[in-house]
Amino acid sequence: MPVSLIVVILFIFALGAVIGSFLNVVILRAFSGESIVLPPSKCPKCRNKLKWWHNIPILSFLLLGGKCWFCKEKISFQYPIVEFITGIIFVAIFFKYGTRVDAIFAAAIASMLIVISVTDIKERVVFDVHTYILAGLGIVYGIYLTVLQILNAHNSLFGFSITPEWLLNNPLTSSVLGLLAAALIMEIVARAGYLLAGTRAFGEGDTFIAAGLGAVFGLIDVLIILALSVGIQLLFTLPVFMKKLIIKKEYSVLISLIAFFAYAGIFYFAQYSIENFIILVIAAAVLCILGIFVCWKVIQGLKNPDEFTYLPFGPALALAGLIMLLV
DSSP states (O other), rough: OOHHHHHHHHHHHHHHHHHHHHHHHHHHHHHHOSSSSSSOOOOOOOBBOGGGGSTTTTTHHHTTTBBTTTTOOOOTTTHHHHHHHHHHHHHHHHHHHSHHHHHHHHHHHHHHHHHHHHHHHHOOOOOOHHHHHHHOOOOOHHHHHHHHHHHHHHHHHTTTOOOOOHHHHSSHHHHEEEEEEEEEEEEEHHHHHHHHHHOSOOOOOHHHHHHHHHHHHHHHHHHHHHHHHHHHHHHHHHHHHHHHHHHHOHHHHHHHHHHHHHHHHHHHHGGGGGHHHHHHHHHHHHHHHHHHHHHHHHHTTSGGGGGSSOOOSSHHHHHHHHHHHHH
C-alpha cells in the first residue's frame, strides 16, 4: 500500500474520530436539553470544564486511564467506542465513494444513524429531531441527484424531456415514496400489535427512523433495509426466540421466517435484472405482504413479552441502513 494512501486513510480516520467526539456531545446533550455549541465540554460528575487535551478523540481516554482528570470518576466507554466506530465508518465511506459529493452525504447520514443508535441503546429513546435530520438529508440528496440527472441529460446528445416514466423513477420521487412507504409499513405492523398483543409492535421512534431511511435510500432499497433489519434483530434475539418457538411447537412461524428471508434474498439479487417497472413493484409488494405476515406471526408469539430480553429495534434499522450505505 502506498505511503500516501496510508497517510490519507489515517487523516480520514482522525477526521472521523473528531466527528465522533462531536456526535458524543450531540447524544448526551439531547438528553440534557443543552445546546450542542455552548457551554464548553465538562465532566458530567464534577462539572469542571475540560482542558483541550482532555478532548483528544480516543487518545485522551487512554492517557487519562478512562477517568476524569479532576474527580477521577470513570469515563463512559461510549466516548472512545463512538469515536473509533465513526473513524472506521469514515474510512469505509472513503473507499466506497472516494472524494465525490456523495461521500459528504454518506458521512452525514452515517453520523445521524450512529446518534440514533446510541440514544436508543443508551436510554431506549429516539429523538424526533434526529430522524427529521435524517429524512431531510435523504430529500436533499434526492434533489441533488435529480438535478444532476437533469443536467447530465441536457448535456447529452438526446437532451432532456419529462416523461411519466422519469417522473416515477427519478431520485427525488423515489425518496419521497420511500419515506411514505416505510412509514406506512412500520405503522401497519406497529398497530397490528394492538390487535394481537395489546401493544404496539414497535415504538413510534422506529417509524420515524424507517421513514428517514426511506427518504435516503428510496422506495425499493428501503424494503430491503426493513427486511435486513428484521434479520439483524433476530440475530440478537434468535437463541431465546427459537427456543420458545420449538418449545411451543410454533413451526408455522419458523416456516414463515425462512420463506421471508429466502424471498428477500432472491428479490435483492433479482431486482437489478428486472427491467419492467410494474413487475418490480409487484415483486416488492409481495415482499411487503410476506414481511407483514411474518411480523404478524411473530407478534402473535410475543403476547408474553416478559419471556424475552427486550432489545430496541432502532439500532437494527440503523445498522441495516449502514450496510446498505457501505456494501
